[in-house]
Amino acid sequence: MESADAEIEALCSIWDGVKVEKSLEDENKKRCVKHKIKSLEDEMTSASVIIEMTVPEGYPSVSPLVKLSNPRGIGEPEFQKLQREIDRIVEENSDEMPIICEIFQHCSDYLTENQHVNMDCSICLLCLSTSPIHVTQCDHFMHSTCFCRYLDTCSADFQKEIREAQPHMKERVQTNILCPVCREQLTDDNTIHNYKSNIQEMAKLTKQNQKTLRNKKRRASTTTEDVQRTMKRWHEEQRRLQKIFEKQKKKGGIIDVEEDKKRREFYIETNREGDEAD
Ligand SMILES: [Zn+2]
Numbered sequence: 001m002e003s004a005d006a007e008i009e010a011l012c013s014i015w016d017g018v019k020v021e022k023s024l025e026d027e028n029k030k031r032c033v034k035h036k037i038k039s040l041e042d043e044m045t046s047a048s049v050i051i052e053m054t055v056p057e058g059y060p061s062v063s064p065l066v067k068l069s070n071p072r073g074i075g076e077p078e079f080q081k082l083q084r085e086i087d088r089i090v091e092e093n094s095d096e097m098p099i100i101c102e103i104f105q106h107c108s109d110y111l112t113e114n115q116h117v118n119m120d121c122s123i124c125l126l127c128l129s130t131s132p133i134h135v136t137q138c139d140h141f142m143h144s145t146c147f148c149r150y151l152d153t154c155s156a157d158f159q160k161e162i163r164e165a166q167p168h169m170k171e172r173v174q175t176n177i178l179c180p181v182c183r184e185q186l187t188d189d190n191t192i193h194n195y196k197s198n199i200q201e202m203a204k205l206t207k208q209n210q211k212t213l214r215n216k217k218r219r220a221s222t223t224t225e226d227v228q229r230t231m232k233r234w235h236e237e238q239r240r241l242q243k244i245f246e247k248q249k250k251k252g253g254i255i256d257v258e259e260d261k262k263r264r265e266f267y268i269e270t271n272r273e274g275d276e277a278d
């Protein structure tokens, strides 16, 4: 389990906010890792997917279980393709190398490459890629114009209801705006009340976002190279250590403290590199 812990530690240094749970029972020393992977951090229209990974006791000889859910900002066919790709990575890991970080990176790259592709507007069901996009606080994607029209309809309904209500009931008419997809109450003032006057501003922002996206895509590929380089070094180190461990096993299972220390230093170094990349 030590190598799994070290890899999860490295994972947490690369990805902010990864939730790690350790099972407490001694017989069942598995780890559960959960994270919402986004195509671009801090970007409202980021595509995202929730990844849950169960790392079993015998990992990496025993493959981890990977579950993807809540796809946002990518089309259903793209999400299914991502699931197949991840299954393939897990199945093809025949040399039993650590693959947790690789899977995270693959999801992130895939989301960046495929965000908003083949995605339909939740309201009009037409393709999203053509015009400015609005994303609700519950991560539902729709055309800005469709969302505006929806707000108009809501507003007309509220006014009608208030008009028709008995005088003492007028104040009690509910005027909450609900998400047109999941009916969650939308509370973002900026989104709701100023939305109509801000529509042009929003269109401008969307254009800017698309520009940043292009730049970030370029940047994302260099980050990927960094991670791949680190992973490659790590795999080499793992192979080297494996040989040492096998030798030690033959000698009677004595653990070489110096080697163990070196290994720990390697991981700390990996973490530092992750920090610099930010
Ligand atoms: Zn639409």
Ligand SMILES: [Zn+2]
Pocket (backbone or CB within 6 Å): 136, 138, 139, 140, 179, 180, 181, 182, 183, 184
């Ligand atoms: Zn919603």
